[in-house]
Amino acid sequence: MPVPDLPGNVIPKHSPEEHWLKRSVAGLCQLENERFPGSQPVSFGTRDLLKLEGQDFWVCEKSDGIRVLLLILFDDAGQRVFLIDRHNTYRELVGLFFPHHENPMIPLRNTIVDCELVIDIDPRTRRETPRLLVFDCLVVDNQNVMSRTLDKRYGRLNEWFYKPYAKMIRDHPHVASSHPFHIKVKEIRSAYNVEQVFLMDIPALHHETDGLIYTCVTTPYSPGTDSNIIKWKPPSENSIDFKLVLRFPPLFSNPSQPDFSAKPVFLLHVWCGDQNGVPRYEQYDEMYVDDNEWERMKASGEQYDDRIVEVHWDAAVKGWRMMRFRDDKPNGNHKGVVENIISSIADGVEKDTLLSRSNHIRTAWKARQGAAQNQAPPVAPPPSRPPPSGPPAASSAISRPSQPIPQVEWRYGPLQSSKWSKVAGPRVIFGLER
Numbered sequence: 001m002p003v004p005d006l007p008g009n010v011i012p013k014h015s016p017e018e019h020w021l022k023r024s025v026a027g028l029c030q031l032e033n034e035r036f037p038g039s040q041p042v043s044f045g046t047r048d049l050l051k052l053e054g055q056d057f058w059v060c061e062k063s064d065g066i067r068v069l070l071l072i073l074f075d076d077a078g079q080r081v082f083l084i085d086r087h088n089t090y091r092e093l094v095g096l097f098f099p100h101h102e103n104p105m106i107p108l109r110n111t112i113v114d115c116e117l118v119i120d121i122d123p124r125t126r127r128e129t130p131r132l133l134v135f136d137c138l139v140v141d142n143q144n145v146m147s148r149t150l151d152k153r154y155g156r157l158n159e160w161f162y163k164p165y166a167k168m169i170r171d172h173p174h175v176a177s178s179h180p181f182h183i184k185v186k187e188i189r190s191a192y193n194v195e196q197v198f199l200m201d202i203p204a205l206h207h208e209t210d211g212l213i214y215t216c217v218t219t220p221y222s223p224g225t226d227s228n229i230i231k232w233k234p235p236s237e238n239s240i241d242f243k244l245v246l247r248f249p250p251l252f253s254n255p256s257q258p259d260f261s262a263k264p265v266f267l268l269h270v271w272c273g274d275q276n277g278v279p280r281y282e283q284y285d286e287m288y289v290d291d292n293e294w295e296r297m298k299a300s301g302e303q304y305d306d307r308i309v310e311v312h313w314d315a316a317v318k319g320w321r322m323m324r325f326r327d328d329k330p331n332g333n334h335k336g337v338v339e340n341i342i343s344s345i346a347d348g349v350e351k352d353t354l355l356s357r358s359n360h361i362r363t364a365w366k367a368r369q370g371a372a373q374n375q376a377p378p379v380a381p382p383p384s385r386p387p388p389s390g391p392p393a394a395s396s397a398i399s400r401p402s403q404p405i406p407q408v409e410w411r412y413g414p415l416q417s418s419k420w421s422k423v424a425g426p427r428v429i430f431g432l433e434r
Helices: 017-030 047-054 150-171 173-178 192-200 291-300 335-346 352-356 360-373
Strands: 039-043 057-063 066-074 079-086 089-092 111-119 128-140 184-187 211-215 224-232 239-247 265-275 276-288 307-314 320-323
Touching: 017 111, 017 128, 039 128, 039 335, 047 173, 047 360, 057 192, 057 224, 066 128, 079 239, 079 291, 089 111, 111 150, 111 307, 128 150, 150 173, 150 276, 192 211, 192 352, 192 360, 239 335, 265 360, 276 320
Parallel strands: 039 224, 128 184
Antiparallel strands: 057 211, 066 079, 066 111, 079 089, 111 128, 211 224, 239 265, 239 307, 265 276, 307 320
8 A cells, every 4th residue: 555645845944934834833732842743642552451441532543644734824924734744844735725614715724633644545446545534633723722622622623624624625626626635534433332443444444554543532632642542553563663774794805894795784773862953873673684585675776774664573583574664754763662562562452352341441431421420510512513612621530340451361472682682692793893
């Protein structure tokens, strides 16, 4: 399945315009920094089964596309539209217009929407359609909604952003011909309806999906890593993003020079954050590459050294295997995230176990609803209706069922130390010191 190229005209790095755009976004999001303001999920583990019972979560499929934010800016010069990727690069889109929810003749004002850009492929004609799947929002029509709960944000996303745009496209279908992608709101269900995601939502997709995303309904939007957004994958498909570094052995005839004809050591470096604005990496482990794979790598003509790669743990070879390049990411996963993902591989939850907990999750959800109805005024309307303009209602007390977590058999042994890793093996390999 193809990965979409991001459309739009790139705003030059470090230019006055980029600085102004980043400052504008930080102001709209009420942030003190100018980094990418999108939230990032954590990996799912056995412990999260109880978390799904203790709090209200929504679930949707995890699309395999490119994560972006859609930025709409409005000033005296009119409405301008941008995409922001995870590199925090801005691209201006030409030809798009978003109408106001109260008066479609005037533009929607400053808005930031969270999205995933995918390529849908028609199974019959094989025609490719870029599609922007929107699922959350930070700012809508000049109103920052990050402090509101997910149900309120999702309501604003539909009522103020998507429905006026969809009506414009229905009434004037020729307008869509100049747009770089189609726009659709992502289908979201309550956590106890996860079986419907597997049986109905995923089979209907025309793009790749690689798991599920659970998002807590009662918490605000939080930039950066958010423990209230949980990414589920089958344990065998959990992956990590590292920087790949190739190290070649020395020439036998001239040990001071590398032997580029020999098979190198494929080192995986983990991101340890930035130091004075420069990404800091340290060696973490080695990637397994057999001789046939190495021949295919050489034949491809691709640059492998110093690129971000996505890898998964192969229990058969007890090593990391490459899945694909991740040029859409500025850095690999942070070291802390890597440790969490490794824990989730060892402590992973299979699909059957996830489905078997649905009744417990539903019972706990309904119990919280009943308690809230007995203790508080009527609950807010569902997301499909316009949400109230006042502050979100306080979340109800959590009631936790007493059922224990089922014993899940670990299908994977402990991660094996590599002779190339930074914690084991000889100090000098092929003349290279660790």
